[in-house]
Amino acid sequence: MALLEIQDLHASVDGNEILKGVNLTINAGEVHSIMGPNGSGKSTLAQVLARRDAYEVTRGRVLFNGKDLLEMKPEDAACEGVFLAFQYPVEIPGIGNAYFLRSAMNAVRKYHGQDELDAMDFLPLYKERLKLLEMDEKLMNRSVNEGFSGGEKKRNEILQMAMLEPKMAILDETDSGLDIDALRIVAQGVNAMRSPERAFLVITHYQRLLDYITPDFVHVLVDGKIARSGGAELALELEQTGYGWAEGDAQQVLPA
Amino acid sequence: MKAMTAEGGNERSMIEATERLENYLEAYGEVRAEGEKREPVWLKQLREDGWSRFAAKGFPTTHDEDWRFTNIAARVRTPFRRAAMGDAGLTAKAIEEFRVAGAACQIVFLNGRFSPALSEMENLPKGLEVCALARALDCGATGCAPEGCAPEGIEQHLGRYADVRRDMFAALNTALWEDGAYLRIRRGAVIQQPVHLLYVSAGAGSEIMTNPRTLIVAEESSQAAVIEDYVSIGAEAAFSNAVTELAAGQDAVVSHFLIERENLAAFNVSTLRIEQAKGTNIATHSILLGGGVVRNNVHPVLAGEGAECLINGLYVGAGRQHLDNYMLVEHAQPHGSSRQFYNGILADEARGVFHGRIVVHKDAQRTDAKQTNRNLLLSDNARIDTKPQLEIHADDVKCTHGATIGQIEEEPLFYLRARGLDEASARNLLLYAFAAECLDRMKEPAAKEFAEKLIADRLIKLARSKQAAAPAGSLDEDGQNWEEVG
Numbered sequence: 001m002a003l004l005e006i007q008d009l010h011a012s013v014d015g016n017e018i019l020k021g022v023n024l025t026i027n028a029g030e031v032h033s034i035m036g037p038n039g040s041g042k043s044t045l046a047q048v049l050a051r052r053d054a055y056e057v058t059r060g061r062v063l064f065n066g067k068d069l070l071e072m073k074p075e076d077a078a079c080e081g082v083f084l085a086f087q088y089p090v091e092i093p094g095i096g097n098a099y100f101l102r103s104a105m106n107a108v109r110k111y112h113g114q115d116e117l118d119a120m121d122f123l124p125l126y127k128e129r130l131k132l133l134e135m136d137e138k139l140m141n142r143s144v145n146e147g148f149s150g151g152e153k154k155r156n157e158i159l160q161m162a163m164l165e166p167k168m169a170i171l172d173e174t175d176s177g178l179d180i181d182a183l184r185i186v187a188q189g190v191n192a193m194r195s196p197e198r199a200f201l202v203i204t205h206y207q208r209l210l211d212y213i214t215p216d217f218v219h220v221l222v223d224g225k226i227a228r229s230g231g232a233e234l235a236l237e238l239e240q241t242g243y244g245w246a247e248g249d250a251q252q253v254l255p256a
Numbered sequence: 257m258k259a260m261t262a263e264g265g266n267e268r269s270m271i272e273a274t275e276r277l278e279n280y281l282e283a284y285g286e287v288r289a290e291g292e293k294r295e296p297v298w299l300k301q302l303r304e305d306g307w308s309r310f311a312a313k314g315f316p317t318t319h320d321e322d323w324r325f326t327n328i329a330a331r332v333r334t335p336f337r338r339a340a341m342g343d344a345g346l347t348a349k350a351i352e353e354f355r356v357a358g359a360a361c362q363i364v365f366l367n368g369r370f371s372p373a374l375s376e377m378e379n380l381p382k383g384l385e386v387c388a389l390a391r392a393l394d395c396g397a398t399g400c401a402p403e404g405c406a407p408e409g410i411e412q413h414l415g416r417y418a419d420v421r422r423d424m425f426a427a428l429n430t431a432l433w434e435d436g437a438y439l440r441i442r443r444g445a446v447i448q449q450p451v452h453l454l455y456v457s458a459g460a461g462s463e464i465m466t467n468p469r470t471l472i473v474a475e476e477s478s479q480a481a482v483i484e485d486y487v488s489i490g491a492e493a494a495f496s497n498a499v500t501e502l503a504a505g506q507d508a509v510v511s512h513f514l515i516e517r518e519n520l521a522a523f524n525v526s527t528l529r530i531e532q533a534k535g536t537n538i539a540t541h542s543i544l545l546g547g548g549v550v551r552n553n554v555h556p557v558l559a560g561e562g563a564e565c566l567i568n569g570l571y572v573g574a575g576r577q578h579l580d581n582y583m584l585v586e587h588a589q590p591h592g593s594s595r596q597f598y599n600g601i602l603a604d605e606a607r608g609v610f611h612g613r614i615v616v617h618k619d620a621q622r623t624d625a626k627q628t629n630r631n632l633l634l635s636d637n638a639r640i641d642t643k644p645q646l647e648i649h650a651d652d653v654k655c656t657h658g659a660t661i662g663q664i665e666e667e668p669l670f671y672l673r674a675r676g677l678d679e680a681s682a683r684n685l686l687l688y689a690f691a692a693e694c695l696d697r698m699k700e701p702a703a704k705e706f707a708e709k710l711i712a713d714r715l716i717k718l719a720r721s722k723q724a725a726a727p728a729g730s731l732d733e734d735g736q737n738w739e740e741v742g
Contacts, residue, residue, distance in 0.1 A: 073679070092689065094690060094692050111676070143689075
């Protein structure tokens with residue numbers, strides 16, 4: 001059984017159809033990348049999968065681990081193992097990073113009928129993962145993302161992923177705005193998490209991140225549909241040709 | 257009779273006004289009679305001044321600029337009376353739940369009168385004098401004060417700071433007060449544990465009025481924390497009109513906590529008047545969680561150079577609660593700094609008021625004053641009136657103020673949910689984070705822990721009420737956002 005199965009997914013926001021029939025199957029252990037020009041629907045797809053209710057699904061279905069993902073609330077999807085690394089992580093003053101993360105982990109554990117982690121169980125793990133992402137321990141007690149630089153925010157997303165250990169991690173333009181060092185650290189965090197039980201959906205506008213995270217499959221999303229799929233070499237090709245061909249008529253015959 | 261035709265309306269309303277105040281006149285007569293033999297002349301004069309002011313002006317109305325947003329007409333019509341003597345049958349067990357863990361002592365006032373049986377005042381830390389004010393005055397008069405106790409300082413401070421000319425509640429309190437706490441922190445003494453003053457209203461079937469009067473004298477270089485805590489037992493309406501004068505000597509460091517957690521029928525007016533000498537560092541924390549109609553007046557005067565004042569507060573209202581905060585910060589000398597931070601959470605039809613007035617007098621150069629008022633409205637029917645007022649007579653000052661009104665935002669809510677927290681928990685966490693900003697500004701561990709628990713309990717109750725759990729609507733049309741620098 002596939003881990004994630006997206007069939008003919010249509011979604012709108014404020015009456016505008018953004019996704020116009022997306023089909024995609026992802027198996028455990030695979031890394032898929034979705035590329036595409038701005039406005040093609042990449043982030044919308046990520047948000048729909050994370051169950052943001054601002055997006056209305058008008059047609060199609062999505063199965064996650066055999067369950068209907070579109071019936072789930074955001075928290076249920078998260079507890080089932082869907083993780084979205086936000087393109088724009090939110091600052092939450094007044095809630096400490098460590099407290100927030102422990103609450104999130106315990107919410108997931110509770111969902112699965114497991115005992116809650118106390119601070120003694122949590123802290124060693126947290127500190128270890130902070131090291132992996134080359135983050136300062138002082139960040140632990142600061143408010144969630146408050147006053148973080150762009151790179152720190154993105155690393156904090158990957159840190160949360162590393163702690164929550166999802167089945168399916170969706171990275172929404174995690175590479176945008178990162179300098180090369182931050183990019184390397186983020187990729188290092190992702191690569192450390194690759195496993196036969198876990199799948200990744202890496203959404204990116206550029207090929208750059210894929211120098212560090214080698215995808216098994218690359219898909220090109222154009223005007224709300226997957227226009228082309230291929231292996232890692234497709235990303236390199238796109239780097240050369242750009243998306244110019246896609247911005248005209250998406251239905252035209254694509255370059256080989 | 258003739259006048260009735262032309263002036264009938266006015267006359268009638270005046271008669272009504274007088275009738276309305278009759279219960280207060282009666283109370284004043286009683287207080288005077290009871291104090292006739294006991295009280296020193298200066299105190300009788302003080303009462304007289306307070307009463308004549310109050311009798312001439314009466315209670316404020318919404319025509320009064322300082323009371324524009326708070327209508328107390330219905331409360332004024334209620335015939336509140338002084339409580340009968342006696343302990344209302346309360347046992348130590350009845351107030352057990354109100355105690356503060358880690359307090360240096362607890363002084364309990366039941367319906368405005370000191371209750372030695374319910375108080376815990378043994379083994380006081382060195383340098384701290386605590387006494388019921390009426391008792392201290394008696395000791396001062398008879399010269400029977402125990403060793404180390406100096407009630408003679410009362411005359412020097414009592415009634416010297418509260419403004420009976422402008423503030424009719426202060427005037428009424430000055431005329432009618434029966435008891436309260438007298439605290440003296442000796443020169444250089446550092447009192448680590450907070451002093452807990454517990455004011456209990458237990459009407460037991462009648463509408464009771466109390467006028468607690470507290471005097472805190474913090475001598476030079478002393479340090480202490482005081483918790484003034486208002487609670488009710490039973491559901492009766494009670495009117496508590498408290499005045500606290502805090503005289504801080506040079507370099508004194510004092511934290512004052514006001515906790516309002518009375519029942520929803522309570523009418524509570526609390527006035528804190530602070531006189532700050534040179535180099536003093538004062539923090540006031542007002543936590544308004546209960547009460548029906550509440551007015552919280554905080555009035556520090558930075559009367560010495562380089563004084564610092566933190567005015568920190570949180571108000572959480574639901575149902576039809578009305579919580580009014582009136583801040584008046586006066587900078588009278590150079591190099592003073594004041595910081596006001598008030599956060600409000602209002603659900604259902606609750607109404608909040610924040611009136612922040614900063615006055616910088618002519619000599620107060622290099623004043624640094626800042627004011628921030630942030631509000632979360634959890635329903636379409638909740639309301640906040642926020643009003644800054646700067647009055648600057650010096651030319652080299654830094655004064656800023658700002659206020660925000662908003663709702664729980666969708667973005668952080670989704671972020672928390674996307675990590676696995678259910679919607680109710682995510683909402684609670686965001687509410688708590690907003691409320692907890694005031695906790696970060698508290699330094700005393702025991703008092704902070706106490707406040708933390710009260711706030712958490714209040715928010716859990718709020719979350720359980722249906723209104724708060726409903727999703728926030730679109731952006732509030734009446735909402736306003738502004739930030740000014742002047």
